[in-house]
Amino acid sequence: MFEVVIGLEVHVQLNTKTKLFCSCPTSFNHKQNTNTCPTCLALPGALPVLNKEVVHKSIMLGTAINATVNRTSIFDRKSYFYPDSPSAYQITQLYTPIVENGHLEIDLEDGTKKTIRVNRAHIEADAGKNIHDGDISKVDLNRAGTPLLEIVSEPDLSNGDEVVAYLKKLHSIIRYLDIGDANMQEGSFRVDVNVSIRPKGDKKLYTRVEVKNINSFKFIQKAIEVEVQRQSEAWEDGLYEDEIFQETRLYDQDKNETRSMRGKEEAADYRYFPEPDLLKCVVTDEMMELYSKIPELPDEKRDRFIKEYGMNDYNAGVITSSVEMAHFFETMMQEEGVTAKTATSLLTVELQGRLKGDANLSNSPVDAQKLGFLAKRIDDKTISGKAAKEVLDKLMQENLEVDGVIEALGLKQVTDTGAIEAICDEIIAANPQKVEQYQGGKEKLFGFFVGQVMKASKGSANPQAVNEILKAKLG
DSSP: OEEEEEEEEEEEEOOOSBOSSSSOBOOSSOSTTOSOOTTTTTOTTOOOOOOHHHHHHHHHHHHHTTOEEOSEEOOEEEEOOOTTOTTSEEEEOSSSOSEEEEEEEEEOTTSOEEEEEEEEEEEEEOOOEEEEETTEEEEEOSSTTOEEEEEEEOSOBOSHHHHHHHHHHHHHHHHHHTSOOOOTTTTSEEEEEEEEEEETTOOOOOOOEEEEEEOSHHHHHHHHHHHHHHHHHHHHTTOHHHHOOSEEEEEETTTTEEEEEEEOOOGGGGTOEEOTTSOOEEOOHHHHHHHTOOOOOHHHHHHHHHHHHOOOHHHHHHHHTSHHHHHHHHHHHTSTTOOHHHHHHIIIIIIHHHOOTTOOGGGOSSOHHHHHHHHHHHHTTSSOHHHHHHHHHHHHHSOOOHHHHHHHHTOOOBOOHHHHHHHHHHHHHHOHHHHHHHHTTOGGGHHHHHHHHHHHTTTOBOHHHHHHHHHHHHO
């Protein structure tokens, strides 16, 4: 009956060393109110100076999302009165942003692609942080003045799956460009979701509700689902105009519901006007030439992996979804003789399955070179895939060499066909009844013989050789 219309506002904290308009550090987790100065505290007489590195990173993003980088952009004041904004206004770009008219292509579950238009990406200063402690509220201004890029999509998204695909693509691009760490838990990748519904076939845009306070892809999807349900039920009950109005709502993940936070202001409420303390931001030819040269992006890397390593679309997509995983994988593939299939399985299933707690690829006890060498030992049939799991378990505990662990655990595969034949002969001779049953048509017993040979060899016999020899001997 209804179709959903969704637009997104993503605030990305840029990973500059200093703030947008002053030299205070942007380091996370410092003691409250220590990374401040007269400028970011908005003390009288302090004037802002634009951080050039913010402009550079904006150009990189604009290039990556196929957007126009405006050679001249202008800063504006946006007035609002909250404790975390000492100046009582935010410096942003309303009328002439640095980046506009871009797009991203997302992959849908049915194998098709969809283009999502990006209206703009503009530079703005972040606010501080309100901390509520019982009956007392505190303000930490360490974050005030930190540089943000607000990336605003057009209302081209139709459901939670598309939203998550778009956000993951954008998140990945930011990490590939290395313009921000995009850590959702620390607030350096924050998402506001604008949701509205309309009858199917209707082209009118109805009242949109902004949902804030969502810190994971899973909860973003859940928030969209419950807000769409709330609006749909109001429409069906004839209460749409009474219950659905332009406002900002919070998502409560414990109760799985959205609740009203405040009325949504219009542009006029913010009393925008040109920022009098800053000049126009001018992007020179030299800056465009230098900073529009960006690294290989996820889609380009995925296509190259498919062509270069013979990977399928799915595995290449999984590996390139994270810049850390893509770099880890490529380092593994530098080991001579490693196949993409073995490297992918060891990395995505075995290693990542063992990384727990705070461990991740960047601080993994087993580095890419060592895991690549382990993959090589599988591919050259020195050990079996099962034995490799035992080796990896040992490597996760101690900083040892792969070959040393293989020798110490006695996991080296027996490839000598004479030795394997001797074991096969012993097993066949010890089980005449089962041989007769197998040859009489009970083919499932073949697995029994394979298992017995592997057990007798303590798992060291090459499984492929065991299968071939048994088939020949059993007939």
